[in-house]
Amino acid sequence: MTQDELKALVGRAAVEHVVPGAVVGVGTGSTVNCFIDELAKIKDRIAGAVSSSQKSTERLQAHGIAVLDANQVDSLPVYIDGADEIDHGGHMIKGGGAALTREKIVADMAERFVCIADASKLVQTLGRFPLPVEVIPMASGLVSRRLRALGGQPRVREGVVTDNGNVILDVTGLEIRDPAAMESDINNWPGVVTVGIFARNRAKVCLLGTPEGVRRLDF
Numbered sequence: 506m507t508q509d510e511l512k513a514l515v516g517r518a519a520v521e522h523v524v525p526g527a528v529v530g531v532g533t534g535s536t537v538n539c540f541i542d543e544l545a546k547i548k549d550r551i552a553g554a555v556s557s558s559q560k561s562t563e564r565l566q567a568h569g570i571a572v573l574d575a576n577q578v579d580s581l582p583v584y585i586d587g588a589d590e591i592d593h594g595g596h597m598i599k600g601g602g603a604a605l606t607r608e609k610i611v612a613d614m615a616e617r618f619v620c621i622a623d624a625s626k627l628v629q630t631l632g633r634f635p636l637p638v639e640v641i642p643m644a645s646g647l648v649s650r651r652l653r654a655l656g657g658q659p660r661v662r663e664g665v666v667t668d669n670g671n672v673i674l675d676v677t678g679l680e681i682r683d684p685a686a687m688e689s690d691i692n693n694w695p696g697v698v699t700v701g702i703f704a705r706n707r708a709k710v711c712l713l714g715t716p717e718g719v720r721r722l723d724f
């Protein structure tokens with residue numbers, strides 16, 4: 506099976522986790538695009554979606570799925586999103602699609618994060634994938650120096666401006682031994698909008714696409 510077929514597999518499987526009659530939180534990325542295309546088939550059974558990016562909003566609306574303002578939604582039973590890496594505790598690195606801040610907001614609104622990913626995303630320890638950090642442009646020098654002091658090598662992602670008007674630093678070489686501690690540490694630095702470690706908002710369930718089918722991990 507190709508990686509695209511594995512993404513399609515988990516995109517389909519995720520539909521079973523959508524709560525009928527409720528609003529669903531929708532992430533960003535190629536795996537989520539598969540999910541959105543499946544969600545379109547049951548759009549009459551949901552109350553709409555809260556989206557984590559302009560790209561997902563456009564895809565949802567193209568399917569005729571109502572996209573609601575996050576501030577008008579009080580209850581979000583489920584958030585469905587992909588990941589760049591996920592460990593065996595449900596901690597993730599996210600932000601490969603530069604949508605990490607809105608993804609973390611919608612994840613925090615939701616009762617349950619269901620991660621959908623192909624099997625290559627499952628890792629023992631987070632950190633092989635360059636860690637995205639969304640930063641207010643005037644702080645990119647300051648934050649880069651602090652990341653270097655932690656042992657990382659940050660690079661500004663070329664040509665990318667986030668939906669919030671900020672830049673992304675991609676950081677290689679960081680050892681993420683304690684995801685929760687590193688998330689709260691980096692998030693506290695002035696100028697950092699969001700770090701792409703999802704520990705506080707970790708997944709409760711992961712639907713992993715494998716050549717043998719969907720493997721479900723509960724955390």
Ligand SMILES: O=C(CO)[C@H](O)[C@H](O)COP(=O)(O)O
Pocket residue numbers: 532533534535536537586587588589598599600601602603604605608
């Ligand atoms: O965090 C993300 C976007 O900001 C995505 O969930 C992550 O990059 C995985 O994307 P894909 O499903 O295309 O592999």
